[in-house]
Amino acid sequence: MFGDYSIGDLGSIFVMQGFAGLILFSVYVLMALGLAIIFGQMGVINMAHGEFMILGAYVTWMTSNFFQAYLPGLFAGYFFLAMILAFIVSGALGMLVEWALIRHLYKRPLDTLLATWGLSLILQQAYRSIFGAREVGVELPQWMLGSLNLSDSIQIPINGIFVMTLTLLITAVVGYLMYKSRWGRQVRAVVQNRIMAGAVGINTEKVDRYTFGLGCGIAGIAGSAFTMIGSTGPTSGQLYIVDTFLVVVFGGAASLLGTIASAFSISQTQSTLEFFLSGSMAKVITLLAVVGILMLRPQGLFALKVRK
Amino acid sequence: MTANRFVNRSELIGILVLAAFLVVILPLCLDVFRLNLVAKYLTYAFVALGLVICWGYGGILSLGQGVFFGLGGYCMAMFLKLEASSVENTKIQSTPGIPDFMDWNQITSLPYFWRPFHSLTFTIAAIILVPGIFALIIGAAMFKRRVGGTYFAIITQAVAAILTILIVGQQGYTGGINGMTDLRTLKGWDIRPDHAKIVLYFFEVGCLFACIFIAQFIRHSKLGRILIAMRDKEDRVRFSGYSVANFKIFAFTVAAVFSAIGGAMFALNVGFMSPSFVGIVPSIEMVIYTAVGGRLSILGAVYGTLLVNFAKTSLSESFPELWLFGLGGLFIAVVLAFPDGIAGIWADYVQPRIDRLVGSRKPGWVASIDSSVADGAPAE
Numbered sequence: 001m002f003g004d005y006s007i008g009d010l011g012s013i014f015v016m017q018g019f020a021g022l023i024l025f026s027v028y029v030l031m032a033l034g035l036a037i038i039f040g041q042m043g044v045i046n047m048a049h050g051e052f053m054i055l056g057a058y059v060t061w062m063t064s065n066f067f068q069a070y071l072p073g074l075f076a077g078y079f080f081l082a083m084i085l086a087f088i089v090s091g092a093l094g095m096l097v098e099w100a101l102i103r104h105l106y107k108r109p110l111d112t113l114l115a116t117w118g119l120s121l122i123l124q125q126a127y128r129s130i131f132g133a134r135e136v137g138v139e140l141p142q143w144m145l146g147s148l149n150l151s152d153s154i155q156i157p158i159n160g161i162f163v164m165t166l167t168l169l170i171t172a173v174v175g176y177l178m179y180k181s182r183w184g185r186q187v188r189a190v191v192q193n194r195i196m197a198g199a200v201g202i203n204t205e206k207v208d209r210y211t212f213g214l215g216c217g218i219a220g221i222a223g224s225a226f227t228m229i230g231s232t233g234p235t236s237g238q239l240y241i242v243d244t245f246l247v248v249v250f251g252g253a254a255s256l257l258g259t260i261a262s263a264f265s266i267s268q269t270q271s272t273l274e275f276f277l278s279g280s281m282a283k284v285i286t287l288l289a290v291v292g293i294l295m296l297r298p299q300g301l302f303a304l305k306v307r308k
Numbered sequence: 309m310t311a312n313r314f315v316n317r318s319e320l321i322g323i324l325v326l327a328a329f330l331v332v333i334l335p336l337c338l339d340v341f342r343l344n345l346v347a348k349y350l351t352y353a354f355v356a357l358g359l360v361i362c363w364g365y366g367g368i369l370s371l372g373q374g375v376f377f378g379l380g381g382y383c384m385a386m387f388l389k390l391e392a393s394s395v396e397n398t399k400i401q402s403t404p405g406i407p408d409f410m411d412w413n414q415i416t417s418l419p420y421f422w423r424p425f426h427s428l429t430f431t432i433a434a435i436i437l438v439p440g441i442f443a444l445i446i447g448a449a450m451f452k453r454r455v456g457g458t459y460f461a462i463i464t465q466a467v468a469a470i471l472t473i474l475i476v477g478q479q480g481y482t483g484g485i486n487g488m489t490d491l492r493t494l495k496g497w498d499i500r501p502d503h504a505k506i507v508l509y510f511f512e513v514g515c516l517f518a519c520i521f522i523a524q525f526i527r528h529s530k531l532g533r534i535l536i537a538m539r540d541k542e543d544r545v546r547f548s549g550y551s552v553a554n555f556k557i558f559a560f561t562v563a564a565v566f567s568a569i570g571g572a573m574f575a576l577n578v579g580f581m582s583p584s585f586v587g588i589v590p591s592i593e594m595v596i597y598t599a600v601g602g603r604l605s606i607l608g609a610v611y612g613t614l615l616v617n618f619a620k621t622s623l624s625e626s627f628p629e630l631w632l633f634g635l636g637g638l639f640i641a642v643v644l645a646f647p648d649g650i651a652g653i654w655a656d657y658v659q660p661r662i663d664r665l666v667g668s669r670k671p672g673w674v675a676s677i678d679s680s681v682a683d684g685a686p687a688e
Binding site for chain 2: 039043045101104105108109110111112113114115117118119120121122124125128129238242245246249278280281283284287288290291294295298
């Protein structure tokens, strides 16, 4: 499959596809960060995570429509507000769900999977009833369109760089929150020993609720980024949920660094293969490789050494 | 309860009631179209039955049962499709004698892996062996390394995703998103007219009861009790010297073979097979049949499947919008409020009343029901 291209061409193809994969990478990282927090830290399988992401995408879409209709002068900056709103709305819904549903199921992780799957069906139908079954697309402000020309054959889309920067920023914030802040210490304490954490005065219920809310909120931001690579429909989130779970498991569930590394390798493999093969075969080979590696190394790339 | 009998008295009554319901009442009350719908639902009951063993007793939640359902179904469909694409049936094609979708995709000769499916014996063996061996490989790879629980669920889901994408992508070999349609005859016997549908229905019910008896046998054998012990305290079973991985592989493989039989029945009864029964969404939906019936109840799986599917058909006929809300709510309700499904409700509320009405039963009989419920209670 490489035979028809010269070495220079191949180099350009890899760089271009690599940057094209960056937005996919960002969506994976943001989705997986949220999941890694919820699954890795709390042990809850949130099958509705894709729907939280799509909620963020719909919020972005509504914000862009609002700015177009009422504040066209400020349209250039709407994306920042949209992301903040997406975070707040998805996070709030997440906290509500934790209160109503998840907190009853902490001892039964497989059952959270079924319950959140039910939730995802309900959310999908709710989106369909509210926003309609048609997929919607978001219009980007002028400055995000276009691309930087590095050389004659290499062009980098600006929105890719933007989303990428943002992803790194959010990852850094989450990393700080989890590993350096007082709150992160509390979260990790609750994960490691819920009863003892409660005994030393940590409000475990509150910690659980905010952790779940944070994970869902980040999914909302992922939804904002998602609007740049795909159109938003009621079931768009479902397509990403398995990929994202694989990203989390592949990286090693409790490791943020592993999540980033695995999101990067999976999205780049897929994006590069897509140039040479059909999209579906690229996906099959990527998934097969991930499942194969997981069979050889079930603990994922970066396993946290924990005595069980 | 005598340990060696594989049905106790109350279970025997339950099986007889189910047999009367499926063999006598439904065929008498329903027209052929509705009976064929029931036949379609019952194909999922095979999957649900497998999940009772694998998930209810073994504690292994597989979200990829659609994979095995699909493998079984596609094996059957390949045989039927080859028979339907005889040279004289397909003489208008540019290459007669190959399935129509291959002709549309510019494939000029039958691929090598299709050729053995000319033989019915090979096909029947393949329906059992292909999914069985596939499950054996996945199970061995995962359980020998002590991957279980949620990780296993996610990986089976990924397998379901891979197989769907592969089937849809390789249109020339598999029929793509439309699947294999227009299946006509089985060894020259037309499977489409009404009388054939009725024969196939009874054949399917026969197979279902064979599977129910196998499940009963496993449940009451020592093997079944090790499965339950393993689900509740895996480490203790391991420390007692049992190979936990092998028992898990066994349970998973049995579930896979049951699903595959269901898939083959689907291809026969419904007359087509498509990737929409393979992927993640149908696989998870199959789990809900088991959950509604009661994940510990072999007969409950059959009732759960029928109930959910009847609800789905009637709700989506009249209120298509409501169905997803209903299904989603069902998932949540079953998990939060009724972890033992219909069987749990029956054992908690209906059975005691019946006992009171019947009155003077031997106490041992009631105790055996209680113990069969108690030893199957959820782990935590």
